[in-house]
Structure formats: C-alpha cells, structure tokens
Amino acid sequence: MKIAVLPGDGIGPEICVQSLKVLKAISFKFGHQFILSKGLIGAESIKQTCLPITKETITLCKSYDTILLGAVGDPLYDNDPQINLRPEQGLLELRHHLGLYCNMRPIKTYNKLLKVSPIKQSVINKVNLVIVRELTSGIYFGNKWRSKDEAYDICTYNKHIIKQIAIQAFETARQRPNKHLTLVDKANVLETSRLWRETVKEIAQDHPDIKVDYMFIDNATMQIVFKPIQFDILLTDNMFGDILSDEASVITGSLGLLPSVSFGNHYSLYEPVHGSFPQAKGHNIANPLGSILSVSLMLYHFGFKQESLFINRAVNESITLGITTQDINHNHPCTTSAVGDFVFSYILKPRRR
Numbered sequence: 001m002k003i004a005v006l007p008g009d010g011i012g013p014e015i016c017v018q019s020l021k022v023l024k025a026i027s028f029k030f031g032h033q034f035i036l037s038k039g040l041i042g043a044e045s046i047k048q049t050c051l052p053i054t055k056e057t058i059t060l061c062k063s064y065d066t067i068l069l070g071a072v073g074d075p076l077y078d079n080d081p082q083i084n085l086r087p088e089q090g091l092l093e094l095r096h097h098l099g100l101y102c103n104m105r106p107i108k109t110y111n112k113l114l115k116v117s118p119i120k121q122s123v124i125n126k127v128n129l130v131i132v133r134e135l136t137s138g139i140y141f142g143n144k145w146r147s148k149d150e151a152y153d154i155c156t157y158n159k160h161i162i163k164q165i166a167i168q169a170f171e172t173a174r175q176r177p178n179k180h181l182t183l184v185d186k187a188n189v190l191e192t193s194r195l196w197r198e199t200v201k202e203i204a205q206d207h208p209d210i211k212v213d214y215m216f217i218d219n220a221t222m223q224i225v226f227k228p229i230q231f232d233i234l235l236t237d238n239m240f241g242d243i244l245s246d247e248a249s250v251i252t253g254s255l256g257l258l259p260s261v262s263f264g265n266h267y268s269l270y271e272p273v274h275g276s277f278p279q280a281k282g283h284n285i286a287n288p289l290g291s292i293l294s295v296s297l298m299l300y301h302f303g304f305k306q307e308s309l310f311i312n313r314a315v316n317e318s319i320t321l322g323i324t325t326q327d328i329n330h331n332h333p334c335t336t337s338a339v340g341d342f343v344f345s346y347i348l349k350p351r352r353r
C-alpha cells in the first residue's frame with residue numbers, strides 16, 4: 001500500500017512521526033509493506049516553494065493509494081488580512097483537486113475520559129456519533145470578492161453534490177445500530193439549506209429503514225452539548241460541519257483525539273480534526289491519538305480490519321492506563337513520543353491484564 005504523507009505545519013510533523021511509528025508496528029506484526037513518500041503542504045510549502053500546495057504534491061497524492069495529512073496553518077498568516085497566500089489554501093485545493101466531497105468525523109466517549117470533558121458525565125456517557133460534512137462546495141468554494149469596504153463569499157450547492165454526500169450518510173447510517181440521521185441546516189433562512197432538505201427528503205424515501213430528522217444549525221449547536229446522545233449521523237454542509245465538529249470534540253475530552261477521513265470517487269485522505277496547534281510545536285506535548293486513529297480508519301477502509309482493531313485496542317489501552325498527553329491527562333502527562341512508543345509496543349505485544 002502506497003501512502004503519501006503530508007506532515008504540514010505546527011505539530012503536524014511530530015504527530016505524523018507517531019503515526020508512522022504505528023504503521024511500522026503494523027508492518028512488523030502483519031508483514032505488510034507500506035510505501036511512504038512525503039510531500040509539502042501549507043506554510044511549510046509556502047516557505048519552500050512560494051505556493052501553499054504545488055503540482056508535485058498533487059501529482060504525488062494522485063499517484064498513491066491514499067494520503068495521511070498532519071495539519072496546516074500558521075499564525076504568521078492569521079492576523080494579516082492583506083496576505084493573499086495562506087497555508088489553508090493548500091488543503092482546500094487538495095480537497096478540491098481530489099474531489100474529496102465527503103468528510104466523516106466519528107466522535108465517541110471513552111469511559112476513562114468522561115471526567116476530562118467539561119460537560120457533565122451523565123450527558124456525554126455513551127455518545128457515539130458521526131459528523132458527515134460536505135467538503136468541496138458551499139461557502140468555502142463559492143465566489144469571493146473584496147473591495148476596500150465590502151466583501152462577499154457566496155454559498156453555492158447543487159443537487160448532485162448534496163445527493164452524493166447524502167447517499168454516503170444514509171449508507172453509513174444503515175450500518176449503525178440506531179439507523180438515525182439528522183440533517184443540520186438553516187432552512188428557515190437559507191435557500192441552499194432548503195435545497196439540502198428537499199434533496200435529503202427524496203433520498204430518505206429510498207431508505208425507509210433510516211429514521212430521519214431535521215434540525216436548524218443554531219439549535220443543533222445547543223443540542224450537541226445539551227443532549228448529544230440523541231444523535232447518530234449528523235449530515236451537514238461544509239461551513240456548519242467545520243464548526244459543529246470542533247464543538248463536538250468537547251464531548252470526547254479533547255480535539256486532539258478526533259480522527260477523520262475525507263473521500264471522493266477516486267481518492268481518500270486521512271487527517272486528525274485538530275489544527276496545527278502552533279503554541280505546542282516542537283514541545284513534544286501534542287496529542288498524537290487523533291492522527292493514530294486516522295491511520296486506523298485508513299487501514300479499516302482499505303480492508304485491513306484486524307490491523308485497525310489492533311491500533312484501536314492499543315489506543316484504548318493508552319487511554320485506560322493514562323499514557324496520554326496533557327490535554328487529557330492533567331496530573332501525569334506523557335510526551336507525544338511516549339504515547340506513540342506505547343501504542344507501537346502494545347501493537348507488537350499486547351499485555352493481558
């Protein structure tokens with residue numbers, strides 16, 4: 001299996017090192033060969049090539065089986081509205097060129113971490129949901145314009161795009177015990193949301209086994225911390241999905257724990273949901289588990305189910321034993337590399353307790 005690795009910015013490189021360690025453990029244990037090749041993206045790419053992503057990186061990604069991404073973003077670019085090259089453009093271009101329209105972000109609670117979340121344990125206990133976010137359309141990719149005192153970003157959707165992601169969301173719901181899908185939109189105000197609702201209603205007719213409901217985004221952002229247990233699959237557009245997934249991470253205890261997969265008809269990309277966490281860069285304190293769990297998702301989707309299970313077990317064990325970083329372990333935090341080392345050795349030699 002050939003994996004293009006794009007470490008990117010901030011903590012991206014150091015967490016990717018841990019994920020590659022985990023892949024090494026899997027290849028030792030199962031005798032697989034992973035062919036890896038690194039590419040540039042984000043601020044690192046701007047620094048070296050003056051572009052947030054180059055043709056070389058895109059070609060590399062297209063010629064490999066899949067992609068593992070670290071993170072993009074650098075504060076250098078955040079507070080200067082005059083700059084017109086931004087690290088994030090690299091990721092957006094990649095999603096666009098590869099047609100990665102469907103982004104899935106699973107969110108679940110770990111018993112050991114219930115007390116780490118600022119939300120009451122009784123509220124978050126047993127939460128297990130997936131945010132299915134549209135990733136290549138909407139306000140992120142519509143026309144943009146700026147004059148001195150005015151600006152716009154246009155949100156566009158067409159039926160085809162909504163249909164293809166809705167089908168993915170319904171099919172995912174079908175494989176889950178609760179078979180429940182909630183469309184999150186703003187259909188009381190936005191025309192695009194009304195098209196989403198209309199289209200999802202049509203697709204719902206072909207999936208009579210799935211319970212479907214509809215919720216406005218303002219209500220959903222409240223409900224997801226008020227009573228998250230009510231959700232199973234949350235289907236939503238690009239912008240709402242971005243916001244909702246950071247918010248939902250509070251349920252698990254840390255944004256650093258969340259993995260994600262983005263795919264289209266030909267390509268796929270795996271990345272943690274968190275950003276580049278520039279304050280932590282080089283300090284060996286960032287949580288590598290979001291990235292490691294992204295590798296687990298990758299292996300699972302490529303048919304390596306047993307391998308994925310081994311990674312999940314090792315991650316569960318690291319959480320249970322408290323071999324975790326400062327974001328989820330305030331009293332005795334471990335380093336990024338210590339967590340990676342533990343997962344590595346646990347895969348090779350699971351200890352019975």
Ligand code: IPM
Nearest residue numbers: 072073088091092242273275
């Ligand atoms: C995410 C990130 C990206 C997004 C940024 C880095 C462009 O926040 O994947 O959630 O907004 O989609």
Ligand code: MG
Nearest residue numbers: 242243246273
């Ligand atoms: Mg985001």
